[in-house]
Every structure is written in structure tokens, then in C-alpha cells.
Amino acid sequence: MAEVSLRQVVKRYGGFQAVHDFDLDIAHEEFVVFVGPSGCGKSTTLRMIAGLEDISGGEIQIGDRVVNDLPPRERNISMVFQNYALYPHMTVRQNQGFGLRMAGRPKDEIEKKVNRASGLLGLKDFLSRRPAALSGGQRQRVAMGRAIVRDPDVFLFDEPLSNLDAKLRGQMRTEIKKLHEKVRTTVIYVTHDQVEAMTLADRIVVMRDGRIEQVGTPDEVFHAPASRFVAGFIGSPPMNLIDARTVASDDGVAVSVPGGPTLPLDQSVFDHVGPDRPVTLGLRPESIAPERMAGPMKTPFSFSADITLVEPLGGEALLFLQMGQAEVTARVFRPSTRLVPEKSVPFLTDLAEMHLFDADTGVRLNAKTAHES
């Protein structure tokens, strides 16, 4: 059993604070992904859990041990590095067995475990090769094999797929997911790729500037982003974030897009939002569609906009439209007719999928919805 908990963890480099009061509890066998742009402190936090960086403040616990002052070798963790970090002078077999050899385990046990891991990862044919004679994907697999063999309490992955080309990255992502099904262990995975985060994670930790922006399931983070930053970071293409202003209307408050439509606010969700307040309106590209090809919507709202550009992608198409002064992206799945730039096209968007953020702080203004509770 290995839960991991971080309490008020801080990292300072001289006067620069890289990580601020990081609080997180990770459950046994949970797959947690730290995601954020480069320099957000996600790798630093991972390296503090590994023991490769000192902790400037707070407490890290793995299982029931506080590991603050334990060297990496005593934490019973294993780590997969972005550049694989295979030992170049050892064969694949020796690379995988190194940790067990250091622990002084008997030869036949090492042999058995290396064979099992190699079987899981399809490395059986390469056991006597050196890393130099392997492809990038194979090296990545050896690095994972080396991690599995030791039966660690926690697996740490530091951007393991960043060095692979796009196709291989997709394959390895699937393999990592399958591997976690077979080898149930607590996993902490760092990436800057939100697709990896969405597909792999039980829970996502979105970080920015050394702070946690949001912790939640992929569903929560996608459907109820806690801030404008999370909204813009998770999802591809990203959520449309439009500068707007709340105004008083006949039945309460509405949000007005400069030079564009005025969208009524659902009072049960936004009853605390008064009129005349600068806000950021968030609409996912998936929740905007031309009226003639829109799917079912909970609370449809119609407006008219000019299509300025179309990017057909086969099974779907991206439309760029002018909504008042704002350029907005819409994502249409299996468009029934050919789409071309066009003036004054009737569009629908779903008000139930609308997000509102404070213009200054970026904090989410929606009241708790089903996704958040």
C-alpha cells in the first residue's frame, strides 16, 4: 500500500520560489498526472518526491513514512526519465536487473523478474542488446521495464513520451495505460501535453507558476475548469475565451459580447453575478455549431456570425467565425455539407455549457454544477 501525500511542500532556489505550498493526497494505485506549461514546477515537484531535489519546506509522505530526508534509494520508488537515462555500457537485461542487483537479490529471482517485465513490454528479443542498438520506442520500453522490475511503491514518470514522434507517442500512451491495468501501482506522471493528461489520468493536477490551479478528474477539469487558465489549457482546440461584460436584462442578468450577441445567464447558475461587471466568457468549440448541423443542445441560443475560415480535418471541421469583435473557433463533427466562408450564418451554442470567469482574477464564476459536486 502506498499513498503519497504532500503537505505545504515548498521549493526555493535562492530568492526564486519554484513551488508554493503544494498540498495533495494521492490514493493507493491512483494514476495522477501533473500537467502545465514548462516552468510551472511540475517536474520540480516530481523530483522532490523522488528525492532528487531537496524540499525547502513542508512534508512528503510515501506510505506511512515521512521521506523528507531519505535519499532516493530508500524511498522505494522508480522513475522513468524523459531522455530514458539507460546505462549505455549495460545490456537491456543488465539495465533492467541493475536495481535488484544493487539490492543484493538472488540471481534466479532477478532472472525471473526481468523475464516477466520483458514479456510484458515485448523486449524478449532484445535482452542482450545495448541501448545504442535500440530504437527510441524500444529504449523507452527498457526504461519502463527497469522501473517495473523493482516492484516499487510508486512509479514516477517525467515527461516520458516527449522525445518520441507523434505516432509512437500515441502507441506508448496506450501501452502505459494498459501497463497500469496490469501492474497496479501508484503512478505520478508529469507532462505538458494535455491529451496525455486527459487520456491517462484518474486525476489531473493542473499547475501554473508553482501553484496548483485545479485538481480533478479529467471530466471535472474539462467540464468545470476552476480558472480561465485551466479552461484555456485543457482541451484541443482550446476553449474560446471572450472578453465580455455583464448587463442588466429583462429577466435578470445577461452577458454581452462587444459588437456581438448578448447571451442570457441562467439565474440558477449565476445568481451571484451582478450586472456591469467585466467577465471572460468561455465557450468550448464543441458547443458551437451552425444551426443546420447542430446536435441536440440543452439550452440552445441562436446568433448570427460570419464564417471567415474553414479547416476541414476529415471526420470533423474547424470553423473560424467572427462573433462581434472576437474570433471564435467552432468544431463540427461529421459536417453534413461542405462548409465554406460565408456571411451571416445562423449559429447555435449551448448556454448550459457556458463558462464565466472573473476578468481580473480569472476565477470561475459558475455555481457548482453536476460535474463539480
Next chain:
Amino acid sequence: MKSITGAALWLVRLAYLAFALFPLFWLIRISLTPDDLLYSEGTTIWPSSLTLANFAYVIEESPFPVFFGNTVIVSLGTAAAVTVLAAGIGYAFSRFEFAGKRTLMVFLVITQLFPLVMVITPLYQLLAPIGLVNTRIGLIVVFTAFNLPFAAFLMHSFYEGIPRELEQAAMIDGCTRFQALIRIILPLMLPGIGATLGFVFTAAWSELLFSLMLITSETKKTFAVGLLSFVGKSGVDWGQMMAAATLALIPPAIFFTFIQKYLVGGLTAGAVKA
């Protein structure tokens, strides 16, 4: 077009080889030339007859074998001492952050700026009271001091070529820092160690200035100093001097043959994505 470029390249290579190897050829040619032909035949590419008399004299009658032994001891001693120390210093500079690190590194560079002649007198006065003048140990100490800064920089750059993640992976895999150094870093440092050994050995082997100033007794002389003894009052004995010099080339040649496989880089290939 391609073949013309190729031919031109070969021509350049041959010209360079001739330039580099001609002195060596001339050395051997003179060492094999009988004394009486050396002046009588003038400058010819090859003498009309050959002799091993110069070599026989150098080996059997001159004190050269003693000089030779002294040089082997001093050069190997220096190479070993410098390499071990430079390996430690290079590692510290590459992997640790400590107060004064930059200053220290700059200081090491500055030591390389001074002409060595400047320090001969002070050095002599430093070494004389502690009995290190006119000893082989004294030479090893001095050579080590002068070669260490450059060797430390050389080692440092080799350490920098080894990704830190390798040590970190080893430390996660159960190694202490020292075990990671011995089991992972050291095997990958062999080219760096070979290069440093080779560089320092050669430098110590052919050193003349300090050996000349610090060694006075005939039994402690190194061969570079010994070569000067072929310069007599009545003239220079070229044949014997060249024979001695030819013999002196053999140990470095053997040494480099021995370490050359470690000098070839590319050992870390495959450790990380290039």
C-alpha cells in the same frame, strides 16, 4: 567532378602526412647513418650504408638507460597522480554547487597564463628546504602541479558529456552517490581518463625546463636532460643523439597504442536521446 575533389583531398592528406612524418623519418635516418658518412655524403635522402652502432653505444655505454628509467618513473607517476586528482576535481566542478566554485575555476585558468620560466627560482627556493630538489618525487610533484589545472578542465568537460539523469537513475535504483560514480560514471569516463593519461604522460615525458633546473645528479636525470649530454665541447654527436631520441619515442608509442581504444568516443551513445 567528384573524383577530382576526391583526388585533391587525398593530395592534401598526403602533403600533411609528409609534413608531419618527415622529421620522424629524418630522426631515424640520421640515427642509422655511420658517423663518417654524416658529413661526407651531405644531405641525401638515404645514406649509402647503415649502422646500428649509435644504438649500441646509447644502450650499452651511455648512461641513457638510467635516464630512460627515471623518465618512465616520473612520467607514469605524474600521469597517475594528475589523472586521479583531476577525476575528483572535474567531478566536483561538474556535479556540485558550492561557494566560490566560479572563482576557483577562474583561478585555475589564470594559473595557465604565466610563462613557466617565471616561477623557476621561487619554485627552487620552495622545494630546496623540504629536500625535494634533485629528486624524482620532486619532479612528480612539480609536474603534477603544472598539469593539474588543464587536466581538471579536460575531465570536467568529459563529465559534462555524461547526462546527470544516469546518476539519478542509479541513485533511484539503489546506489549511493559513490556507488553511482563507480558503477555508472566511471565506465563511461574511460575515454576521458585515457585522454588525460595520454596528455599528461606525453607532457611529462618530454619536459625539459624544470628537469634541467631541478635535477643535478647524473643518476636522477631524465632523458630530455640526458640528450643534452650528447652536446659536447668539441661538437654535437648527432648520430648518438638521434638514436637516443628514437628510443625515447618508443614508450609514448606503446602507451598510446594501449590507451587508444579508450580515446575513441561514442561510448555513451544510446544512453539518452541524442
